[in-house]
Amino acid sequence: MFYDxxxxxxxxxxxxxxxLKSLHxxxxxxxxxxxxxxxxxxxSAFMIAVNELYDLKCNKRExxxxxxxxxxxxxxxxxxxxxxxxxxxxxxxxxEFPEYVEAYTVxxxxxxxxxxxxxxxFTVELPLDMSREDVDAHVRGLEQTQKYVAGGNIIKVIVxxxxxxxxxxK
Amino acid sequence: MDxxxxxxxxxxxxxxxxxQTFKAEIDSSKPKYYVLDMFPYPSGAGLHVGHxxxxxxxxxxxxxxRLCGFNVLHPMGYDAFGLPAEQYxxxxxxxxxxxxxxxxxxxxxxxxxxxxxxxxxxxxxxCDPDYYKWTQWAFLEMFGSWYDNAAQKARPISxxxxxxxxxxxxxxxxxxxxxxxxxxxxxxxxxxxxxxDILMQYRIAYQGETAVNWCPALGTVLAxxxxxxxxxVRGGHPVEQKKMTQWQLxxxxxxxxxxxxxxxxxWTDSLKDMQRNWIGKSQGAEMVFKVSNGEQEYDMTIxxxxxxxxxxxxxxxxxxxxxxxxxxxxxxxxxxxxxxLVMARxxxxxxxxxxxxxxxxxxxxxYAVNPLTGGKVxxxxxxxxxAGYGTGAIMAVPAxxxxxxxxxxxxxxxxxxxxxGCDVTESSFDAKDGIMCNSGFLDGLTVxxxxxxAIDYVEKHGIGRRKVNYRLRDAIFSRQRYWxxxxxxxxxxxxxxxxxxxxxxxxxxxxxxxxxxETGEPPLGRAQDWTYEGYPIELSTMPGFAGSSAYYLRYxxxxxxxxxxxxxxxxxxxxxxxxxxGTEHATGxxxxxxxxxxxxxxxxxxxEKEPFRKLINQGMIQGRSNFVYRxxxxxxxxxxxxxxxYETTEIHVDVNIVHNDRLDLDAFRNWMPDYADADFxxxxxxxxxxxxxxxxxxxxxxVVNPDMICDTYGADTLRLYEMFLGPLE
Numbered sequence: 001m002f003y004d005x006x007x008x009x010x011x012x013x014x015x016x017x018x019x020l021k022s023l024h025x026x027x028x029x030x031x032x033x034x035x036x037x038x039x040x041x042x043x044s045a046f047m048i049a050v051n052e053l054y055d056l057k058c059n060k061r062e063x064x065x066x067x068x069x070x071x072x073x074x075x076x077x078x079x080x081x082x083x084x085x086x087x088x089x090x091x092x093x094x095x096e097f098p099e100y101v102e103a104y105t106v107x108x109x110x111x112x113x114x115x116x117x118x119x120x121x122f123t124v125e126l127p128l129d130m131s132r133e134d135v136d137a138h139v140r141g142l143e144q145t146q147k148y149v150a151g152g153n154i155i156k157v158i159v160x161x162x163x164x165x166x167x168x169x170k
Numbered sequence: 171m172d173x174x175x176x177x178x179x180x181x182x183x184x185x186x187x188x189x190q191t192f193k194a195e196i197d198s199s200k201p202k203y204y205v206l207d208m209f210p211y212p213s214g215a216g217l218h219v220g221h222x223x224x225x226x227x228x229x230x231x232x233x234x235x236r237l238c239g240f241n242v243l244h245p246m247g248y249d250a251f252g253l254p255a256e257q258y259x260x261x262x263x264x265x266x267x268x269x270x271x272x273x274x275x276x277x278x279x280x281x282x283x284x285x286x287x288x289x290x291x292x293x294x295x296x297c298d299p300d301y302y303k304w305t306q307w308a309f310l311e312m313f314g315s316w317y318d319n320a321a322q323k324a325r326p327i328s329x330x331x332x333x334x335x336x337x338x339x340x341x342x343x344x345x346x347x348x349x350x351x352x353x354x355x356x357x358x359x360x361x362x363x364x365x366x367d368i369l370m371q372y373r374i375a376y377q378g379e380t381a382v383n384w385c386p387a388l389g390t391v392l393a394x395x396x397x398x399x400x401x402x403v404r405g406g407h408p409v410e411q412k413k414m415t416q417w418q419l420x421x422x423x424x425x426x427x428x429x430x431x432x433x434x435x436x437w438t439d440s441l442k443d444m445q446r447n448w449i450g451k452s453q454g455a456e457m458v459f460k461v462s463n464g465e466q467e468y469d470m471t472i473x474x475x476x477x478x479x480x481x482x483x484x485x486x487x488x489x490x491x492x493x494x495x496x497x498x499x500x501x502x503x504x505x506x507x508x509x510x511l512v513m514a515r516x517x518x519x520x521x522x523x524x525x526x527x528x529x530x531x532x533x534x535x536x537y538a539v540n541p542l543t544g545g546k547v548x549x550x551x552x553x554x555x556x557a558g559y560g561t562g563a564i565m566a567v568p569a570x571x572x573x574x575x576x577x578x579x580x581x582x583x584x585x586x587x588x589x590x591g592c593d594v595t596e597s598s599f600d601a602k603d604g605i606m607c608n609s610g611f612l613d614g615l616t617v618x619x620x621x622x623x624a625i626d627y628v629e630k631h632g633i634g635r636r637k638v639n640y641r642l643r644d645a646i647f648s649r650q651r652y653w654x655x656x657x658x659x660x661x662x663x664x665x666x667x668x669x670x671x672x673x674x675x676x677x678x679x680x681x682x683x684x685x686x687x688e689t690g691e692p693p694l695g696r697a698q699d700w701t702y703e704g705y706p707i708e709l710s711t712m713p714g715f716a717g718s719s720a721y722y723l724r725y726x727x728x729x730x731x732x733x734x735x736x737x738x739x740x741x742x743x744x745x746x747x748x749x750x751x752g753t754e755h756a757t758g759x760x761x762x763x764x765x766x767x768x769x770x771x772x773x774x775x776x777x778e779k780e781p782f783r784k785l786i787n788q789g790m791i792q793g794r795s796n797f798v799y800r801x802x803x804x805x806x807x808x809x810x811x812x813x814x815x816y817e818t819t820e821i822h823v824d825v826n827i828v829h830n831d832r833l834d835l836d837a838f839r840n841w842m843p844d845y846a847d848a849d850f851x852x853x854x855x856x857x858x859x860x861x862x863x864x865x866x867x868x869x870x871x872x873v874v875n876p877d878m879i880c881d882t883y884g885a886d887t888l889r890l891y892e893m894f895l896g897p898l899e
Contacts, residue, residue: 037231
């Protein structure tokens with residue numbers, strides 16, 4: 001996340017919602033766990049978050065800086081080293097514990113089961129607040145939809161918000 | 171890319187040291203937070219695996235609090251006086267100071283490698299004269315104070331003298347020993363020595379006679395937990411109960427406050443319960459029984475929590491150490507009693523309390539008169555009664571107390587039931603439940619009504635009075651050892667006299683050997699010219715808990731040469747916000763420290779009445795064990811993945827010869843002679859071990875030296891590993 005074969009790769013790009021979600025879930029968890037002296041569960045939370053961020057190929061300062069601060073009480077040497085690599089001149093010991101923003105951790109998407117004439121064929125992840133019309137349009141435009149329509153005509157698309165899309169084909 | 175942890179960890183450890191990153195200074199713009207580890211005794215074995223668990227946890231918390239904007243005080247030091255260094259000195263002639271210094275250097279090196287954020291500029295060592303000056307100072311303060319029960323606080327002894335001069339002994343309600351009442355006229359007629367003896371009964375640090383665990387071979391008094399089954403834990407020498415004049419601290423005076431103030435502390439319930447049991451409050455009554463040995467009659471005071479059961483008293487019991495034993499043993503019984511006392515002397519109190527099944531005792535030959543019934547009952551002696559509980563004498567009600575019951579059945583003494591319908595044919599009826607019978611004026615009342623009714627009656631008839639009793643004892647404060655703080659006291663014409671503050675620290679003198687003298691005096695008896703203005707100085711030294719009782723205060727202001735802790739530092743840091751350490755200190759150190767703190771609070775030297783706001787006990791450290799699987803009746807070991815195809819026994823294997831759950835076969839063959847010709851059934855050319863997380867112990871071969879992990883994987887890995895092993899408590 002910090003380095004690749006060619007060197008330091010941290011960027012100043014804006015973090016994605018998924019990245020922020022991983023980070024803030026971790027901030028919340030680490031804070032509560034430290035306050036409760038439940039250090040073993042905090043260590044597990046680090047493992048989960050690091051795996052998620054690794055999968056997201058996250059190399060953004062906006063995420064990595066707070067991540068390193070969170071890690072510093074547990075693994076202070078590597079935290080200092082990375083902190084320095086991020087361009088800081090002062091010890092990480094007196095940095096500020098990142099603020100937890102609950103909004104980032106809220107689930108924004110939901111999974112729609114898409115069925116054709118009552119038979120569920122596939123699922124699709126869509127934003128929770130997407131309007132009926134937009135869901136309708138989005139599903140119509142999907143490649144998979146074309147496959148199941150297979151030459152027929154779409155008579156109607158029924159959207160149950162947050163749950164199901166039923167495509168009636170003739 | 172490679173992560174060169176050795177270089178990087180060394181780099182940051184040097185940076186923190188040079189930068190003084192963790193040096194804490196008073197800063198009123200920030201809230202303070204004080205995180206304290208119980209400081210270690212620097213033993214020769216180095217830091218053991220249990221230490222880092224708590225230290226890492228407290229370090230994580232300290233670093234977290236800094237990130238949250240707190241001004242964190244996180245110090246470390248050494249509890250450096252103690253018996254092991256002294257025993258080593260006796261064996262080798264090596265001065266304990268030298269051994270201690272060496273061990274401390276080793277501890278420091280080990281701690282530095284783990285990357286703790288201690289403020290080392292505040293380090294304390296209890297054996298350092300600049301430190302123990304303040305231990306001696308506190309002792310002198312206690313010597314110069316008495317405890318006012320009415321005001322519930324310690325006050326200067328000069329105020330007591332003034333009160334005696336004005337109104338005699340009845341003018342004060344003080345925590346004190348046995349004092350015969352005297353008038354103000356008596357007081358002014360007393361000699362200096364008489365006055366000194368009386369004041370000694372009131373001082374918070376005082377000299378008094380007490381039963382101690384005496385080990386002749388070690389030439390010293392031992393604490394209860396240093397004795398097991400009549401032998402010293404160290405060395406296995408016989409230990410006996412002996413009466414000796416010892417310095418003591420009047421901790422019992424603080425029992426009520428030590429109990430009440432537990433309420434406000436953020437400690438676990440189990441720890442609070444341990445302290446509550448140790449303090450052992452019971453409400454009841456003191457009652458006077460007439461006793462007679464056939465020649466002389468005495469008034470004997472006993473304490474009971476069950477005044478309602480006086481009608482069921484069928485005998486009395488004395489503790490073997492009780493002074494009543496001598497008075498009440500008749501000539502006919504003397505031989506039997508003496509024999510019994512010799513036997514009882516070999517056991518410590520704790521053992522006596524624990525041994526409930528074995529009933530022992532001897533009849534004194536004397537009788538007591540029940541003050542309510544006028545009935546005559548025998549007086550026995552038994553070790554199940556402890557000298558320090560109440561008055562060391564009890565009234566026995568076998569129908570309603572299980573220990574009295576066992577005793578009565580064993581010695582064939584009568585059992586009189588006092589509650590309607592209760593069955594006492596097999597055991598006593600201990601519950602405070604039911605309707606009274608066989609109890610004169612109490613008949614028909616419930617037990618709960620009868621208890622206060624009986625006490626009222628007793629008070630009204632001048633037989634006794636209401637009383638709160640505590641199990642907590644005064645702390646014995648003398649040790650006949652070398653490696654401890656000397657007492658800044660000398661004996662002028664037989665009167666214990668304090669040195670002036672200007673004389674402090676009174677430094678430990680050099681001695682030729684660290685053993686008692688030929689005449690049986692403590693090692694300080696060997697010191698040349700151990701006198702003050704021509705008078706002999708006290709020869710015993712202070713116990714281990716002296717130096718650890720106020721160390722948390724010294725960290726606040728470690729270089730102050732004028733006070734244990736200055737006002738500004740005390741006012742800012744106040745108390746320990748988080749204290750981490752083992753439960754083994756639940757009733758020792760944690761009682762003494764609280765007592766010490768309350769005393770200093772009474773005297774206005776510290777601003778908080780309790781020293782440790784939140785306390786966490788780190789648990790036993792968990793370890794990750796490895797297993798090999800031996801096919802039954804063979805010396806063939808089968809790899810983990812194939813073991814189900816055979817009948818095997820699971821055997822612990824030393825985790826130090828297993829890497830990534832793969833067994834080092836050569837190392838295994840060399841590990842124990844039995845395995846020298848072991849065969850293996852491998853999978854993919856390797857032997858895979860099984861694993862489990864268990865308590866870390868030598869018998870499970872899962873003990874990992876922190877140095878080893880630091881060397882192989884680095885300090886950050888050690889920290890994460892120890893935290894990941896399991897919850898802290």
